Ligand code: GDP
C-alpha cells in the first residue's frame with residue numbers, strides 16, 4: 109500500500125485554455141479553515157455554494173466566483189476539499205492556484221491523478237472504480253463513456269465481489285479442514301468442493317467474457333488498410349467514418365498522422381490507418397519513411413484489411429505487385445489478414461471472399477459486421493461495464509489457479525495444503541482488480557496516467 113500522503117495538494121481541475129468557468133481544487137487532511145479564511149475572507153458553510161471575491165495576499169480581488177467547501181470525509185478524496193470556481197482564463201486560474209499555494213498551508217501542486225489516488229487510499233473508490241474515472245474522461249465513444257460510468261458505479265467491482273465472496277467461503281472450508289487433518293479424507297465430499305469449484309469457474313468465465321468486451325470497448329481495435337494504390341483504401345476509410353455520425357475522438361497516441369482515424373462501429377472504437385501504398389522501390393525519401401511507417405502499423409495491427417481492385421485483378425503487373433505485398437504481409441508478424449475485393453461493379457469476386465463496391469455501397473455492412481466479429485465483439489449486451497487489459501489478465505490468472513485447485517482436488521490423496529495455496533493465489537489475483545492486493549508499483553502506473561487535477 110502506498111504511504112498516506114496527508115500534505116495539502118492543489119491543482120487546476122478544468123482543462124487548460126479558455127473556458128467560461130475554471131476550477132481550482134484543494135484537498136487536505138489538515139483543517140482548511142485558515143486557507144479558506146485567507147482566500148475567501150470568511151468561513152464557508154459545508155457543501156453550499158458561496159459567491160464571493162477571491163483575494164490575493166494584499167486583500168485585492170483576483171476574481172469573483174463560487175467557493176465550495178466539502179469537509180472530510182464527505183468529499184471526493186475523503187479529505188477536506190475546497191473548490192474555487194472562477195472565470196476560466198489561463199491567467200486567472202494560474203493566479204488563483206498560486207494564491208492557494210502561497211497562502212501558508214504548505215499546499216503543493218498535485219501530481220496527475222493524485223486526487224483520485226487519495227479517494228482510493230481513503231476507501232472512497234476501489235481501484236477498478238478509480239480506473240473508470242480516467243476511462244470515463246478518456247472515453248472515445250458514447251458506448252465507452254456509458255460503460256465507464258457503470259464501472260465507476262461499481263459494476264465490475266460487484267461482479268468481482270461475488271466471485272471473491274464464494275472464493276472466501278471455499279478457502280475457509282479448506283483452511284478449517286487443514287486444522288483437523290484426520291477429517292481430510294471426506295472433506296471434499298462433505299464440502300461439495302467439486303460443485304463449488306465448478307460453479308465458481310463457470311461464473312468466472314462469464315465475468316471474463318464481459319470483461320474482455322469491456323476492454324475492447326475501452327481500447328478498441330487497430331485496423332490497417334493495406335493494398336496497392338487506387339484499390340480504394342481512402343474510399344473505404346471515408347465510407348466507414350461517414351457511416352457513423354456519433355461523436356468520435358481519437359485515443360491519444362493512436363492517431364499518428366493524417367491517414368489515421370478513430371471511428372466506431374456499434375460503439376466499438378476502431379483505430380484505422382490507411383497505408384498510403386506499399387511499394388518498396390520508391391526513390392523518394394519522404395515516401396520511403398511513409399512506407400516504413402505503414403509496415404510498422406501493419407506489424408502492430410489487430411486486423412489488416414488487404415484490399416484488391418476487381419477492375420485490375422488478372423492483369424500481370426497488378427497480380428505481381430499483390431503477390432509481393434502478400435509475401436511481405438506474411439513475413440512481418442501482421443495481425444489477422446482479411447482479404448477484401450473492392451469494385452464489384454467492375455468485376456466478379458472469387459467465390460466466398462469478402463467483396464464490396466465503395467461506389468455503390470454494396471457489401472459495406474457485411475464488412476462492418478465482419479470487423480466486429482474479428483474483434484471478438486458478441487452483441488451489444490445491456491449494462492456492459494468498461495474494463496482494462498490488466499483486469500482481463502488478472503481474471504485469467506484467477507482462472508488458472510482455480511483450474512490447478514480443481515486438478516489437485518481430483519487426485520486420489522488430494523493434498524489439501526496445495527489446494528489451499530492455489531485458492532489463496534486465485535484470491536490474490538482477483539484482489540488485484542479492485543486493489544485489495546496491489547503493488548505500489550502498479551498503483552503508481554495507474555495514477556500517473558491520469559490528467560492533473562483529477
Ligand atoms: P487508394 O489509393 O487505395 O486510397 O484508393 P482510393 O480510395 O483513392 O480510390 C481510387 C479510385 O478508385 C478513386 O477514383 C475511387 O473513386 C475509385 N473507387 C473506389 N472504390 C470504387 C468502387 O467500388 N468502384 C469503382 N468503380 N471505383 C471505385
Ligand code: ZN
Pocket residue numbers: 338341342343382384
Ligand atoms: Zn488513398
